[in-house]
Amino acid sequence: MTITSTDTERDARDRDAADPLSSLRTRFAIPPADGGDNDESAYLAGNSLGLLSVDVRAIIDEELSAWSRWGVEGHSDAPRPWVRYHEHLREASARLVGALPHEVVVMNSLTVNLHLMLVSFYRPAGDRTAIVIEDSAFPSDSYAARSQAALHGLDPDAAVIRLRPRDGEDVLRTEDIEQFLRDEGHRVAVMMLGGVNYYTGEVVDIARVTAAGHAAGAIVGWDLAHAAGNIPLQLHEWGVDWAAWCTYKYMNAGPGAVAGCFVHERHVADRTIPRFEGWWSSNVETRFQMGPTVDPVASADAWQLSNPPILAMAPVLASLRMFDSVGITALRERSLRLSEYLMDQLDTVLQGRASHIITPREQERHGSQVSVRLGADAADVTNKLRWEHGVIGDARMPDVIRLAPVPLYNSFHDCWRAARALGSVLDELGDTQQGAS
Known part of the structure; x- marks a missing residue:
């Protein structure tokens, strides 16, 4: 599918507004874009480590309280x-x-x-x-x-x-x-x-x-x-x-x-x-x-x-x-919406380059993760995405980057950001089909 001129940043935000599960994102801690306290990153590395949910601190505190209250008797008497x-x-x-x-x-x-x-x-x-x-x-x-x-x-x-x-x-x-x-x-x-x-x-x-x-x-x-x-x-x-x-x-x-x-x-x-x-x-x-x-x-x-x-x-x-x-069925449906949108966005920015998607395109043959074989060094690309664009993916050396829009907390805007940032980085590194070796 070819991306048209209407697939803009506004379109990505409109898709987020219309998606019934977008609000799940508020239940997770999204890392900041610059490693400090500024805007949220586009975190697409949940295939490597998922994000912290707001529920975790409370449930650990419950067990700490039980340990404090019961000691060894918590083995039988804790809630x-x-x-x-x-x-x-x-x-x-x-x-x-x-x-x-x-x-x-x-x-x-x-x-x-x-x-x-x-x-x-x-x-x-x-x-x-x-x-x-x-x-x-x-x-x-x-x-x-x-x-x-x-x-x-x-x-x-x-x-x-x-x-x-x-x-x-x-x-x-x-x-x-x-x-x-x-x-x-x-x-x-x-x-x-x-x-x-x-x-x-x-x-x-x-x-x-x-x-x-x-x-x-x-x-x-x-x-x-x-x-x-x-x-x-x-x-x-x-x-x-x-x-x-x-x-x-x-x-x-x-x-x-x-x-x-x-x-x-x-x-x-x-x-x-x-x-x-x-x-x-x-x-x-x-x-x-x-x-x-x-x-x-x-x-x-x-x-x-x-x-x-x-x-x-x-x-x-x-x-x-x-x-x-939430249910795995609903999450799978949202995962497909996100990952296929990401693939479509990547199709546009990768056109004419040595870089290409290696993840199967058929719905039944892919999950959330989209892997791209790069016409550039994966570590260089990943570092530039992280520190210049606030996009977090992960590298598999020497030349693959993995981007995973996780349905519990990722957004269409994350996918839009990641694709545009990858295109910018590849431009900087000179990845074109004509120049690839």
């Missing part, structure tokens, strides 16, 4: 007793990812949960030894997969298979993943792909890939770091074996916030599945009898290890309440 604190996050988490309540638990950090899932579900045997990831997987996923292969005495270079797009393309095609599984699925023990690719913003067809993986006899797990809170999910219905996600990106639960984990109900009661265990793996009804062996529970709680960090879980609870009040 939200700490011994069962994760249970307050269970049902809302399940709604957000399309799971049954007993299939989810909030615990640990993302990569810790990936390792715990691989301990249970990566069981190489015979010819079936491979862990499949995408070539552009987030580095932590790659490190986890390689270290798990090494743990089993395998050569990571041979055991970890990295799926690559076709030559000249930026994203994986679902049909190519399916063809790989038809041809090589007999070698695959576990697939561990990103539901939304962190680099390109591509939404993977989780249902189709999961079905293809199962048809090949593989276990299929998902890293949903960039999917949870970004796109609607139906993990139970899709038959996903397991999944893990962080809560500090689109879920706005704070830096390093406690992560989430899903285990399909067909696995939760299977006591033959190996797993690491700790005190919190055991049944809460018998836990304080202090026995020497775990009394397992038929839920994702069985994968817990330690008692929950209450002050870190409180922001997750605040976040989940907000998602429950």
